[in-house]
Amino acid sequence: MTKQDLEIVAANGLINRRHLLGLGLAGMGTLASTSLLGADAGLNLEIPGWSKQPGANASGYGSRSRFTDDMQRMSGNPNPLYPGGGASRSPLHQLQGSITPNSLHFERHHAGIPDIDPAQHKLVIHGLVRQPLVFSYEDLLRYPMVSKIYFLECSGNSGSLFGPNPADGSAQSLHGLVSGAEWTGIPLSTLLDEAGVDPDARWINAVGADAASMGRSIPLNRAMDDVMLALFQNGEPVRPGQGYPMRLFVPGCEGNISVKWLTQIKLTREPTHFRDETSKYTDTRLDRKSQQFTFPMGTKSVITAPSGQMKLERQGIYQVTGIAWSGRGSIRRVEVSADGGRTWADAMIDSHQSEKALARFTIPWQWSGGDAVLQSRATDSQGNVQPTRTSLVTEKGNISTYHFHGIQSWAVNTAGDVANVYA
Amino acid sequence: MSTLKKLLTASAVSASLAIGLSAVVQAQSLGTPINESQLQGFDLIAQPNGSGYPAGGGTAMQGKAIFEIRCVACHGMTGEGTSANTRLVGGDMQSEERPIRTVGSYWPHASTLFDYVQRAMPADAPKSLSSDEVYQVIAYVLHLNGIIENSLVLNKETLMQVEMPNKDGFIDSSQAL
Secondary structure (H helix, E strand, C coil): CCHHHCCEEECCCEECHHHHCCCCHHHCHHHHHHHHCCCCCCCCCCCCHHHCCCCCCCCCCCCCCHHHCCCCCEECCCCCCCCCCEEEECCHHHCCCCCCCHHHCCEEECCCCCCCCCCCCEEEEEECECCCEEEEHHHHHCCCCEEEEEEEECCCCCHHHHCCCCCCCCHHHHHCCEEEEEEEEEEHHHHHHHHCECCCCCEEEEEECCCCCCEEEEEHHHHCCCCEEEEEECCEECCHHHCCCCEEECCCEEHHHCCCCEEEEEEECCCCCCHHHCCCCCEECCCCCEEECCCECCCEEEEEECCCCCECCCCEEEEEEEEEECCCCCEEEEEEECECCCCCEECEECCCCCCCCCEEEEEEEEECCCCEEEEEEEEECCCCECCCHHHHHHHHCCCCCCCCCCCCEEEECCCCEEEEECC | CCHHHHHHHHHHHHHHHHCCCHHHHHHCCCCEECCHHHHCCCCCCCCCCCCCCCCCEECHHHHHHHHHHHCHHHHCCCCCCCCHHHCCCCCCCCCCCCCCCCCCCCCCCCHHHHHHHHHHCCCCCCCCCCHHHHHHHHHHHHHHCCCCCCCCCEEHHHHHHCCCCCCCCEEECCCCC
16 A cells, blocks of 8 residues: 555544554555665664573562553642642553553542551441441442443543643643543442432432541432442452542542542431532632532543654654543544644544443544644534533633533644644 | 351342342341441531531630641631632632632531531641530631631531621532533
């Protein structure tokens, strides 16, 4: 196949996604065939040293290659005036697929990570129930469990894009408060039914066992839906940073309500109006009224490569790839633009398209050394389309900076530098 | 319940789920019954409707001393804060272009102040204040915001009567799809 065979489907070099099917770089254009496939006179392959001596033994607990040690979450410095408070962001730009390794899943803590002995931990369900109950970890492990793949996103993710000027940032620093995992646990409705929900109950109030005893109120109808008490993440017990030994998991909704280290569920008529659902995690509109309990996360996508602070070292074919998700359904379509949103082409979505989960998208792109602005736009199964940054900020204002789900623009300049821009 | 009995019950739960007899599941219990009275030292939830408040009380005058020992390192001498996150006073939701949102300008319920300080503050030693101290120190925070008098005895009853400036500023979006 020659360069002429590549079907350009949108301006500035976007190539039909069907070229991803069964084609390697060999099928992709002149640059690929000269600089990547042409014989290099100086290169003679030899058997490497590691092929000539036995390697390390099997181990009790695996670790990654030392050559990938630079893959790290990004977190701020500890702050003595906010003990244990802060966040760490997933290295989206270095990850592939739609499952985040547990050690790189984003975190947000309000008072640090408690060191909980599961044998001492209790989960209490009480308030407007027929019979208040207390469960041990061991009790809970005996229930039938379900496993589902879901994204989790902090409602503060991408919040800096509400600001008047684009921050110099990477996919990780700007958007790294989202991750994807398989969560395994007990449908919360099973446990609530066991306690016997009083007809007067309208809300559950969930409290964690961390030093902040972080609490959130969730309407009972939502709690009886697809909410789970999660005990496992990607097959292993939920890690301390994610709520060991157990957390609430509210699919599709702002991460803060998936209360970690869950120890109390109280059923009440009214919400508690906890600090983290009044002072924080509320959305003040332009008319100065503030929306409370804005749970679902918007329809969103981010190109993770090429992305901010990367450098394209040479011209030719790149795979433009990223993640898309929606708190209201599954991802049906992701379009990519290389000219700042004037023309669009459909990307390939190559992961399972399940509800409230990350979907990986990819489209080949020929960079010919000119200026380009890469964007992606997701559409979910409810028909919700990801808005432009401008329309989102015009509609919501920027008094509050939660729930940003506008289109991200990455500018590529003629030197190949990639930067966050507003376009 | 004995461990053996729990195990047997658990397999009954799975078996009944498998054949779809969910009514049977409800009859099985792996949780241990408990009384609300056993949760008095555990349940810290304090709601706007007056539920969940301990006995005790006190004034802003008393709270000033506590604030100056336990809170100022992070919240400043008069609650001005050491960061945007720790500012406790000031702001105006209507007149400011980007309103500074604090306990005084933003919070819709005084109950949240009790609930939060009791469970989470001071951040370097959460849950170390007595109930009296929580009433007193939050009285001082309310007083710094000009919401109550120095001499008001804040307790279970009077806290319910405190009107927050932004009490009508919120819209419940919990049922939005």
